[in-house]
Amino acid sequence: MVEYLIDRHSGLSPYLQIVEQTKRALRLGVLLPGDQLPTAREVVEATAINPNTVLKAYRELEREGLVDSRRGVGTFVRRSLAKPQTAADSALRAELAAWMLRAREAGLEREDAAALISDALDSGFPETTTGGP
Amino acid sequence: MATDLPGRVRPTSPGPRRASVLTGAAWLSARQERTAFAVAAAVLVAVCGWLLFLGHGIDGYIAANHLQGCNIVYFPPECQGTGELVGALDMEYGPAVLATGWVLLALPPTLGLFLGAPLLAREFENGAYRLWWTQSVSRRRWLAARLGVPLAVTLVGSTILAVVSTWWVRVVEGRFAVPGYYHWFTWLTRNTVGPAVVGFCLVGVALGAAVGLIVRRTVASIVVTAVATLLLRLLVDRLRLVLETSQQAVANVRMAVVTPGDRVLSTSGHLVQNVPHEAYELANGFLTSDGLRIPQQGDWNAMVDGRPYCPSDSALCLAHQHDIVQAYVVYHPASAEWPMLWTETGICLLVTVVLVAFCFLRVGRLR
Amino acid sequence: MSHPIPTPDELPGDLPDEDEPGTASPLAADADAGAFPAGPPALEATGLGLRYRGGWALQGCDFRLPAGRICGLVGPNGAGKSTLMSLAAHLMTPDAGAVEVFGARPGAPESRRRIAFLGQDKPLFPRLTIAETLRAGYELNPGWDQQLAERIVAQGNLSMSARVGRLTGGQRTRVALALALGKRPDLLMLDEPMSDVDPVSRQELTGLLMAEAVEHGTTVLISSHVLAELDGVCDYVLVLASGRVRLAGEVDELLDSHRLVVGAHEGTGPVPSLAGHQVVELRRTGRQVTALIRPEGELGSGWDVLEPTLEDLLMAYLRSPEATALLTPSARPGADRRLPGVSA
Structure with a gap:
């Protein structure tokens, strides 16, 4: 599991922060293939950001082939960026x-x-x- | 994440559904008025307890001294010699009876002022109505709950009060130097006996609620309700006997000037004798041979003071002094008491229904 | 990040492009999050007006809030924010036009069930305990979620037996929010909800709100005049000023169609190189010109072009009441019932 830390004053949109933080976690091996990303509910409850932002970020990660979303189950890591x-x-x-x-x-x-x-x-x-x- | 942390959630409340007579909107309405109901119930218990205590004491004194028939207004001959006992009774209980009469008289309007008037006004003042209206209940259901529960409680409470109060008034009526309690039609008696008590209580609450719905401020609502209650009571007083046909009794008289320049006294005939006991006199006067009525408003003594007479300021009476053949009295017999009480009650209930209907019409149009 | 200046035909009015079904598309990745519900919008106002003391608190309001959005309602005090919410909650009735809640009039039984409204003053029954307040929610609402309401209360470390009248402002807000969310509304309207909540609880309650929104697909309309409070929270925005709609639509679309430009210009006359673009607001500091514009076509050289933040955009519209009102297509009421990104 990762925990996203959203900095509202960074100037970077929360959407990009989630994408970046996920990638960092993938690079550092914090997230490994098969791991589940937190649900949108969990992310927004912890960070108080708009749910659509989270989903947009997850879609971006999916588009890049990093995660798989299984409807009704959750979003799972597909490949690691860890070297x-x-x-x-x-x-x-x-x-x-x-x-x-x-x-x-x-x-x-x-x-x-x-x-x-x-x-x-x-x-x-x-x-x-x-x-x- | 917060959702999954066990132990952050402390189940502190028992389930929402607890055994309760009331559910839904009625529950909340009753809960909102819990303090008011508690105070009202305490007052009811205290007043009824006092009435029973006082009535029992008076009853005991009367029985012990064999004063059952001794009405102080008429003071029948068989009561000769009991003057001291009757006086002692009045000395001991008279002030309490008068005070109690005032309390009984004040209870229905007080209920209207302190339960009825704030009922909806406070709701608007502190914004609680918006809490209600944004739940899944309609404005009408809100109103039904806010009016229905207090009116139902008032109905039950005032019925108990009416039963005890009626018994008590019958004990004290005509036994004390308290004019309000002399007869069935005197002001304390007629307002503290029978179903009228229930009617006055209900209409007080409905009136207060309706005023509150218009005024929307608690204090203003109480003030306006006080004025409106007073007007309503005057109206009810006016209308309480309209349904009863009054009776008339006559006596033959002949009038002549006894003292020149003074009044005309009857030379034959006496008081109107055939007016029944405990009759409520509405009017009296003289009748001429061709049926002309010469009322003697304002001079009640003209008919009762031994021999009927024309007061010196009654030009009409003096002008017809030689034609006067009869004296008359218009009255309601004692049997009119319960029809009168039911009429009062009916008027109150009718006004209550109209006020409640008004509230329902108005609440839909509030904006 | 690179943000190309949109060409005129990409300007608000178009659906988000294919690559980014983005803001408007199904909340696919998550458990029970489905598409934005098809069907009537959460709110739709046409010609909505309300008179107030001789003037208009709201006048000629036309807008639409599609279901499933988290919409910020912004405007100066007295702009009509509370009035709009009160009209939708059937606490007031309009003098002109109409507002519909999921296609029904506000007073209709189904509207009453589907709406929750937390007013600015958070009305509660002061003499009730928190447990009794929640019971009131249970007694008055068929879809009541006791667990959720209790959880919100418990997270604030409040005792169920505490009397509401003795709570602090922030605690009252929490209880009022528990009552509003426990109703499980489809449209939750919050009028300045966080004004008296401490920062920690603010973050927690906002998070909770977002979580409930994503789990149940709740549409949220939240008013605030702390613009920073809305940034990152809202994906939709509705700006009111002087009782009229100034700006309405998806945050992303609105940001995309505006640019903050900085350049140099001598004097106080119109800036020739901005001609042809819609200038929302223009400010001068000496020779420097800062403008929020709706670019139409290429912008001449000599301008520093920035993507505005939501706060920049809202401030510019709030400060320039004379600028043309802008509504993205999904925010326009009436004939076009199509919702962007909704798969049938």
């Missing part, structure tokens, strides 16, 4: 953790590190731009 390289115990992650430690020792603040990473991301993955406000 073994992103798992908590992966080598890449360990390297990043070590880098973080070094950055701290070098006297960087959290923001400095984030800026550095973002910069490196942009040059390392030039084809994608990050969404956001």
Whole structure:
């Protein structure tokens, strides 16, 4: 199960927030194939957003082939976005953790590190731009 | 998610359906008036208890002193010598009887003011009507419940009061120096006996409710209801004997001037003797040989003071003094009492029905 | 995200495109959530008017609220929001025109059963306990859901034996909401429901409202003058000002058909590069011009084009009473009974 956290002041529409958060959960392996997404009722009761927003987000995920909705049963994860390289115990992650430690020792603040990473991301993955406000 | 957290839901109430005489709209209507009903019931019990206590005491005194026939208004000859006993009875109970008479007289209008007038007015004032109207009940069902329950409770309560009150009035009638209780037609007696008590209570509540529906403010409703009740009671008083045909008794008289410049006294004939006991006199006067009526309004003594006479200010009487052949009295006999009470009750019930019908018509058009 | 400026033929009036049956389509993924119910709209007003102290509280109101929507009712104080709800709830009768609830007049028995109305002052019986208040709901409503009502009360940590008259404003709101939702209405009208509710309960109660709406397909009409309160909650909106409808329709469609543009212009005269577009509101700060427009065709260069938020859109319409009223097709009453996205 995932729990969606909707930030009303992020400028990002609740619809996109649900899509993004689901994908993140799929990437991180929080959601695995066969897992059920919370029902619209559960989501709206917890987040107080419009039910149609949730359903629209679920439809978008379905369109992308990430989830299956079975009428009268619920919405289930079809495939994971998790890559073994992103798992908590992966080598890449360990390297990043070590880098973080070094950055701290070098006297960087959290923001400095984030800026550095973002910069490196942009040059390392030039084809994608990050969404956001 | 919140839905699934067990333990967040504490089942604190017993199921909605509990054993209850009333269901649906009637239940809520009764629940809304619970305090008013409780107070009314307490007053009823207190008043009835007091009436029984007082009546029993008076009855006991009368029986112990053999004063059964001693009506203080007529004071029959066989009661000669009981003056002190009768006086003592009046001294002991008279003030209480008068006060109790006032309470009995005030009860129906009080019910109208404090149960009837706020019944719908408060509902509009605090917005409760909107709560009702947005449930699955129609305005008419709301009104039926809001009027029906209090009217039914009033019917039951006032019937009990009427029975006890009637018994009590019969005990005290004509026994105390309380003019309101001298005869069946005096103002305390005729308003605190029999079915009229029920009628006055019902019409009071209906009148208050109808006023509340128009005025929609509790205090204003009480004030307007008070005025309307007073007018209604005057009207009922006016109409209470219209259905009864009055009787007339006559006596032959001959009139002549006894004292020049003064009044004309009868030279033969006496009081109208054949008026029955406990008759309610409406009018009296003289009849001329050709059938002309010369009423003596305002001078009751002209017929009873030993010998009939023409008052010195009655020009008509003086002008016809030589033609006067009879004196007359128009009256209602004591047998008119219950028809009178039923007429009062009938008028009250009729007005109640009209007011309730008005409420139903009006509630559909409220906007 | 990229938001292409819609071309004129995509402007409100068209059904949402195929890729995104979106806002209007069946609540497919969920258990018993079906399509937006076909059939009559939850509310439909034609020429609706009500006189009030010599003026009109509402005048010439034409709009439609399709069933299954969560609609925000917005407008300044005295705009006629409460009047509109009272007319639909049969607490008042109109002086002109008519309003229908699921195709029936408001006073009809089926309308009474299908509507719940929570007025601004949340009328309750102060001398009743909460348990008795819920019992009143049970006694007066054939479709009463005691469990639901009790759950709403319990979530506020209220004792069933508490007397309603002793509750705080927020607690009263909760009880009134329990009474309204326990009725299991098809159309729930809430007039400024959250005005005296603390933020935590506000979120919880709104969530509950949304959950009930999705589970039972309830249409919700909720008025508020806290616009932020409606953002994300409503998928439909109805804006009233001075007793008239200013804006009505799907939030997505309305947002899609408007743009917030920022550019430069010297002086105070009309801005030539905005000619041909419908300008809802235009504000100037020195040389900077900020405008909310309904673009018709391409917009010239030199403009920063933003997608407005719901709040931007509502504020612009509320501040510009002279702008042309806009109703999307599903919000127009009358002949077109077709509901977008409804599969037969």
